[in-house]
Amino acid sequence: AQKVTQAQTEISVVEKEDVTLDCVYETRDTxxxxxxYKQPPSGELVFLIRRNSFDEQNEISGRYSWNFQKSTSSxxxxxxxxxxxxxxxxxxxxxxxYGNTGKLIxxxxxxxxxxx
Amino acid sequence: xxxxxxxxxxxxxxxxxxVTLRCKPISGHDYLFWYRQTMMRGLELxxxxxxxxxxxxxxxxxxxxxxxxxxxxxxTLKIxxxxxxxxxxxxxxxxxxLGxxxxxxxxxxLTVV
Numbered sequence: 001a002q003k004v005t006q007a008q009t010e011i012s013v014v015e016k017e018d019v020t021l022d023c024v025y026e027t028r029d030t031x032x033x034x035x036x037y038k039q040p041p042s043g044e045l046v047f048l049i050r051r052n053s054f055d056e057q058n059e060i061s062g063r064y065s066w067n068f069q070k071s072t073s074s075x076x077x078x079x080x081x082x083x084x085x086x087x088x089x090x091x092x093x094x095x096x097x098y099g100n101t102g103k104l105i106x107x108x109x110x111x112x113x114x115x116x
Numbered sequence: 117x118x119x120x121x122x123x124x125x126x127x128x129x130x131x132x133x134x135v136t137l138r139c140k141p142i143s144g145h146d147y148l149f150w151y152r153q154t155m156m157r158g159l160e161l162x163x164x165x166x167x168x169x170x171x172x173x174x175x176x177x178x179x180x181x182x183x184x185x186x187x188x189x190x191x192t193l194k195i196x197x198x199x200x201x202x203x204x205x206x207x208x209x210x211x212x213x214l215g216x217x218x219x220x221x222x223x224x225x226l227t228v229v
Contacts, residue, residue: 033215045207045220052215091159095215102147102214103172106159 002027004094006107013082014115021077021110023092029053031097034068034075039089039109051075082114122208122221129228134196137224140189141210149218150183150193151207159207165191198228 003026013019025034036048049059051068059066063080079086092107121140129135141148149164163173168185176183180199185191195202205225209218 035217037220043205044222045209047217047219050215050217097215100172102166102211103161103164104147104149104209104211104218105161106151108158 002094002096002100002103002105004092004105004107006090006092006110008110009108010111010113012113012115015084016081017114018078018080019082019112019114021079021090021092021112023075023077023107025073025075025092025094027073027094027096027099029096029099033095033097035093035095035104036066036075036077037091037093037106039091041088045091048077079112082112084114084116087112087114120208120210120219120221122206122224124224125222126225127227129198129226131199131228132197133228134194135198135202135226135228137193137195137206137208137226139191139193139208139221141191141208142212142219143189145210145212145219147211147213147216147218148185148191149207149209149211150191151209153205153207153223154203162193195226198226200228203227 005024032053034051038046056068065078067076089109089111091109095104123138150162152160162175163183165185183193205223207220207223209220211218
């Protein structure tokens, strides 16, 4: 079954705090792709990162970092030194290569509020 | 490229009326997705196409919903007849190939009164 779970519905932090958004996925495929998207209050969905199942190397992009662990089926997202502009809904997504070829499904999203 | 273009941006209609949402994907993208977003149900995948062919429509809520992709540059999502519970933001997205990131349109906010 293809499934993405974001257990944290809402997180509230104070500016400059670090925050980690959790994502756990389920798939029977050995080849799959994971994504994170950001939806700011304006409503558009913005692509942040893509990972394939063969690349477990963690990635850092400025204040953003991602930790992919196949052993725990997790793809967590950390924002370091959070800023008010990071306030948004963040979605984790999964696409399978074979089982449900190309089907892109999303988790329920985590609403992050960064207070000044 | 201008990105994924959806129209209209906002639609208000009366219950029972037919509603047609339109999407122009990014040129050259093989996959097209239609999603519905509500507070209660989050981002639901309604249907997706590969090379203009519907692959999985299991997310389409009921027979009142239909989607077509007559060519690589255009897709429609039709609701007939519309009901108040169809009120939501409908997103169209496209991706270049299998496993590639999807790019989303601005969405259509549908209100059925």
